[in-house]
Amino acid sequence: MTELMIDAVRITKKFGKMTALDGVDLSVPKGTVMGLLGHNGAGKTTLVNILSTLTTATSGTARVAGYDVLTHGHDVRGRIGLTGQFASVDEQITGLDNLVLIARLLGASPKQARRRAEELLTVFDLTAAGGRKAQTYSGGMRRRLDLAASLVGHPDVIFLDEPTTGLDPSSRNSLWEIVERLVREGTTVLLTTQYLEEADRLADRITVLASGRIVAAGTADQLKGDIGTRTIMLTLAHPGDVTVAMDALKRAGLHPSHDVTRRKISSPAVASTDLILAVRALDRAGVMVTELGISEPSLDDVYLALNHDPKTDADNANAVTQIIKAISAA
Amino acid sequence: MSSSLAPATQGATWRGSSLYTQIMVLTGRSLRSVLLDPKNLLFTLLTPLMMLLLFSQVFSNVANTPGFPKGVSYINFLMPATLVTTALSAAMTAGVGFVNDLRNGVLARFRALPINGGSILAARSLADLVRSAVQLIIMIVAAVAVFGFTPKGFGVAGALLLALIVGWGLGWLFLAVATWMRNPETLQMFTFLAMFPLMFGSSAYMPLDGLPGWMQFVATVNPLTYAIDASRELTLQGTISSTAFTSIGISLVIAAGGMVFAAKGFRRQ
Numbered sequence: 001m002t003e004l005m006i007d008a009v010r011i012t013k014k015f016g017k018m019t020a021l022d023g024v025d026l027s028v029p030k031g032t033v034m035g036l037l038g039h040n041g042a043g044k045t046t047l048v049n050i051l052s053t054l055t056t057a058t059s060g061t062a063r064v065a066g067y068d069v070l071t072h073g074h075d076v077r078g079r080i081g082l083t084g085q086f087a088s089v090d091e092q093i094t095g096l097d098n099l100v101l102i103a104r105l106l107g108a109s110p111k112q113a114r115r116r117a118e119e120l121l122t123v124f125d126l127t128a129a130g131g132r133k134a135q136t137y138s139g140g141m142r143r144r145l146d147l148a149a150s151l152v153g154h155p156d157v158i159f160l161d162e163p164t165t166g167l168d169p170s171s172r173n174s175l176w177e178i179v180e181r182l183v184r185e186g187t188t189v190l191l192t193t194q195y196l197e198e199a200d201r202l203a204d205r206i207t208v209l210a211s212g213r214i215v216a217a218g219t220a221d222q223l224k225g226d227i228g229t230r231t232i233m234l235t236l237a238h239p240g241d242v243t244v245a246m247d248a249l250k251r252a253g254l255h256p257s258h259d260v261t262r263r264k265i266s267s268p269a270v271a272s273t274d275l276i277l278a279v280r281a282l283d284r285a286g287v288m289v290t291e292l293g294i295s296e297p298s299l300d301d302v303y304l305a306l307n308h309d310p311k312t313d314a315d316n317a318n319a320v321t322q323i324i325k326a327i328s329a330a
Numbered sequence: 331m332s333s334s335l336a337p338a339t340q341g342a343t344w345r346g347s348s349l350y351t352q353i354m355v356l357t358g359r360s361l362r363s364v365l366l367d368p369k370n371l372l373f374t375l376l377t378p379l380m381m382l383l384l385f386s387q388v389f390s391n392v393a394n395t396p397g398f399p400k401g402v403s404y405i406n407f408l409m410p411a412t413l414v415t416t417a418l419s420a421a422m423t424a425g426v427g428f429v430n431d432l433r434n435g436v437l438a439r440f441r442a443l444p445i446n447g448g449s450i451l452a453a454r455s456l457a458d459l460v461r462s463a464v465q466l467i468i469m470i471v472a473a474v475a476v477f478g479f480t481p482k483g484f485g486v487a488g489a490l491l492l493a494l495i496v497g498w499g500l501g502w503l504f505l506a507v508a509t510w511m512r513n514p515e516t517l518q519m520f521t522f523l524a525m526f527p528l529m530f531g532s533s534a535y536m537p538l539d540g541l542p543g544w545m546q547f548v549a550t551v552n553p554l555t556y557a558i559d560a561s562r563e564l565t566l567q568g569t570i571s572s573t574a575f576t577s578i579g580i581s582l583v584i585a586a587g588g589m590v591f592a593a594k595g596f597r598r599q
């Protein structure tokens with residue numbers, strides 16, 4: 001059996017009356033990526049905090065890198081890297097000094113610390129900015145520095161709490177590449193995210209958390225198979241073709257629907273051959289399309305498919321939107 | 331490609347440093363952020379000079395109040411007290427750095443490292459001590475050079491040391507408060523409220539006899555009064571008495587209590 005680098009059993013965490021985690025089990029084999037998927041307030045950060053010894057669980061046990069988080073916190077901390085949900089770098093000192101600081105605290109000599117810091121600045125494309133105060137960094141640069149800081153000690157296990165939230169697509173991509181490289185080199189990763197796409201790309205296995213409980217677990221393909229709501233999306237060149245196109249697709253055995261502009265048609269792709277069927281049918285009917293593709297199910301689809309009510313989460317999102325509106329109106 | 335990201339194989343990793351290294355490295359980091367911030371640096375250096383200037387100009391008439399020691403210039407009366415109150419203002423900022431670290435997540439980063447929580451607190455205290463020492467030395471030099479301060483012999487070195495000990499002790503108190511309040515605004519409010527009785531309800535700016543009755547009472551229970559009186563003896567007469575030891579004793583008790591509560595507050599989640 002492969003070695004488990006994270007092994008959590010029936011973790012429960014209560015904040016007063018509020019139950020943030022309710023009997024969560026999680027096991028992550030060495031050298032793999034576990035994607036922890038969930039909406040705002042699902043309990044992702046709480047679980048990461050428990051596993052990285054920042055918080056103690058109300059009940060349940062967890063071992064990380066072979067050590068109990070409760071009784072051997074120090075040993076755990078020597079083997080993990082944590083990139084929290086919110087960047088945690090010292091803004092008052094330079095990027096280089098941030099990394100040197102961590103290396104020194106981990107026990108590196110001044111010389112080793114400097115070498116390691118420079119090495120990481122290079123990997124994260126921060127060499128030019130290394131001598132500047134972190135205060136002057138952009139959000140993406142800060143995120144990268146933050147991630148670099150959690151890799152200083154060559155951790156066996158790394159926790160990434162929503163690492164790409166707020167990053168632009170290219171920063172997101174380069175971060176994904178770094179994570180993939182880490183895993184190739186043997187690191188075990190626990191990654192939390194709100195994006196199914198991200199979990200799909202990086203994670204070997206996915207655990208879906210909703211209101212503190214695990215509602216689904218498996219590989220990305222298993223989850224998608226369970227959900228089965230990939231969707232064919234196409235845009236017509238001429239809106240006048242909509243009736244012809246709809247009829248052609250229906251005759252091919254699909255269940256299309258169109259939007260109000262009568263330009264975009266979508267249809268659930270149940271079987272893997274559905275896309276080809278659609279293309280043939282449209283071609284035969286002489287319909288021109290400007291766009292054609294398959295969209296992956298979103299986290300919402302996962303929740304829906306699992307019969308979980310994302311309403312409370314949506315309420316949260318609404319509340320935030322309201323607040324932002326109120327602030328910007330003021 | 332240098333395999334610089336991967337977990338290190340066989341014992342090549344760093345798994346922790348000594349307490350001494352932790353405290354030194356963290357202290358260096360706090361001091362560096364002061365040095366790297368021109369505004370902060372200027373503020374640190376100018377505050378004591380401003381205080382001296384202000385008080386020596388505004389309160390110079392106090393030298394004519396009843397009970398004022400005869401033959402002592404106001405600057406000589408003021409300076410030993412200002413050493414103590416400046417050390418107090420430094421102490422009051424001890425919690426600010428901690429709360430900032432908490433706010434911007436640096437503390438969480440530290441807490442996920444294999445280091446001792448105590449060294450994080452000790453480093454804060456030590457960095458403030460160094461900062462305070464630099465401030466006080468600049469102040470003494472300026473007072474002698476510009477404001478006509480004439481200390482008696484090397485008693486002023488004793489007064490400096492005394493002020494540092496008192497500031498260090500009180501610093502632990504404010505650090506402890508910070509670990510419990512955890513919020514910059516409430517902390518600032520607390521500091522502000524604590525400052526007035528500590529500074530003005532003391533013998534710092536007037537002889538006790540010159541204060542109204544109830545303030546005299548506050549001043550006699552205020553630990554700063556002992557420190558200020560001892561500091562005056564040291565600088566004006568070059569002598570040391572039991573007052574100095576009383577104030578050191580009080581400071582040590584405050585420091586010990588502060589450490590216990592700070593450690594407790596720090597562990598709280």
Ligand SMILES: Nc1ncnc2c1ncn2[C@@H]1O[C@H](COP(=O)(O)OP(=O)(O)OP(=O)(O)O)[C@@H](O)[C@H]1O
Pocket residue numbers: 015018019020038039040041042043044045046047085
């Ligand atoms: N210190 C705390 N005190 C009280 N409640 C808390 C505390 N920390 C978290 N919670 C609650 O626990 C629940 C889970 O929070 P958590 O931060 O783990 O969610 P999350 O999945 O990380 O959400 P997000 O996507 O917004 O980061 C939330 O309802 C939150 O309000």
Ligand SMILES: [Mg+2]
Pocket residue numbers: 044045046085161
């Ligand atoms: Mg979170």
